[in-house]
Amino acid sequence: MFWKVQAKMDGNKKLAARYKAKVSYLLTGLIYCAQCGSALVGDSSSYKTKEGIVKNYYYDCNRKDRQQACDNPKTRKDLVENMVLDKLHKEIFRPERIAVICQKINDFNQSQAKEVNEELNHYKKELSDSINQLDNLVMAVANGAPYELFDEKIKDLQNKKVHLESKILKVELLSRRELITEEMISNYLNEHRQAVEEKDIDACKKFIHNYVEKVIVDKDDITIKIHFQYCGYGGGGGGS
Template identity: 25%
Template sequence: MDAIYTRQSVDKKDSISIETQIELCKREVTGASYKIYQDKGYSGSNTNRPDFQAMLRDIRNGLVNRVIVYRLDRMSRSLLDFANLIDLLDQYHTSFVSTQEKFDTGTPMGRAMLSITMVFAQLERETIQLRIRDNYYARGEKGMYLGGPPPYGFQKAETRKDGKRFKYLEPIDTEAEVIRQMYEMYGNSLYTLGEVARALNDNGYQTHTGKEWSGSKVGLSLKNPVYVRSDIRIYQYYKNKGCQITSEPDLFMGTNGCYLYGRRKGNERKYSTFAEHVLSLAPSEGFIDAELFLKCQRRLDGNMQLDNSAWGQLTWLTGLIKCAHCGYAAVPKSSNGGRYYYLYCSGRAMHCCDVATNLGQSKDVEAAVEQRIFQIVRKYGTIPVEQHRKISLEANRLKAQIQHCRNQIDKLIDMALDSDGVTGTYLNERMEELDKRKTKLESRLAEAEAGDTAVTEKQMDSFLQDWPKLDVRHKNELARMFIDHIDVSKEEITIFWKHNFGEGELPL
């Protein structure tokens, strides 16, 4: 029996129909009987097609002498899948005929030409995919919205640019306010993703599809940079994550949101890297401050989560306290049946520290740090937010210029490696000029940031109002908003702040 196989993924004006394929294949039938297998609406990227699988079963049962197709790509667009199919046909002494390429695997030359053709067919397919992807991202660089349902807080709008239709995102004021509440709850309080979702549902807010919010949906919204007023910190955050950024750093001036394109691997629970993603500035303005956006990213990245080990539940200083002598973590260990906990350097076990005694009781260190935190809160809690915003804008402008200098220097280094002696001399001179400019900009940035000691009033209020009733985990999260790390020795405690409060040395 001859088997005629036909496939058509979608109906198009320029695509050949199932019926036409069948008529062309019938001309190659030589036996008295044939059977038609047809898969309409199925892609050739894989072999999960009902009639294709039925044909394979008939081949294995010895019912098929020849397989006839209109073209090779009707069978499969994957070289590996096609190679496996040819192996199966050889195993059951079944030949293969293509009406257009005129291949007959009943001959050695036919088999050789078939293999060569499939290699070039896959190369063509992959080249087309690459060209489509590049064109897709190029449209994103121009500010076009590249399709799919709009994110919550936006609706699709259309205009014309250079004679072409241009789709972009337009904010919806009522939904934008819900997004603001979402970021505030997660970034400036102790809500978990699930608790944020429940709060939104309790207030009657629904997603675009009319469904309730869930923790995962909230997390996706918090990860979307389309909402953020993108400044140089946003540029650096995604650059450090390995993201390809199409917009120049000096365009990140704290106004527009960003489009992030790319596909996360299915086995990744978190966005730990953006190596295969592209970031472009969007034409729409953002409505979430960069600082609040990054604060949410740090929580989502896991940087602000408490250690789940046993000693992680013993002190809210977990992950913050380090031995002042060697820099290794200081960990609490119990004494007298667990009544008292003393801090010991973890570096001793690896022979990296020679501190023979403990670093003091953990409760005493907690009390000293807590006292210093509250001094900071009361001292800086009344700084006007507007003053902080002006300083931040100037710092952002300087950071953008510094990043631009770095990018230019990197390009010149690559050019110098491939240049001759004369050209290399000019490139080196240009690099020296850029390096001097970068040094001056960094000096001005240091001066600007020296005056930037503001933390939002809501953060301060969180300490004053919530601290007494917080558990260990939540105290740790709140403390991490302010403290980078704490060096502890038998004689003193030194707090290294994330903001420009200065180092506080507290005697034990």
């Protein structure tokens, strides 16, 4: 009898551990209550059946959970997450949409690269003018002009020269970075498209913030606000 009880207890521990396994909530930090504006947090409930324990997962208002001050009902995790992924697939990850996005990002990156080169040329011209002015002042002093007359101007030009050289170095580093190609953008989007189509929650959780701004849950409807964020020219900055 003792050993039967031990075996039963061990079995219960394994069963409990299985149901305590970590569940990924895709919309953490993105989903909010329409009633009070609080964030929705992951929640779960379970019940017994003849086949065993059934566990359900939800998003529930954090204010209701902590303060009992909101009457917005729980929302099933699978329902709202599937709605969001289906919406993303429809609005962003259809092949024709991906083609348009790739073209637009490519056009933007090309314009950014052009702006970087224009900025670099502007700073180089300013630097050349500053060096010429500085050389002229130094030559004047060397030819006998009182240094006190040009002291402040020389210091200003020297500081400007250092400042411009620093700017030029930063812009040159940016201009040497690899320009993101249309093919790279397409591969990036298609990798995410596959995860969305397969409803791979763990994979989607890594990039969902790039596409979903906010999900607002009310008693009768769910609002999904979509945006699109990406790394711009040279892997720096970004846009929406």
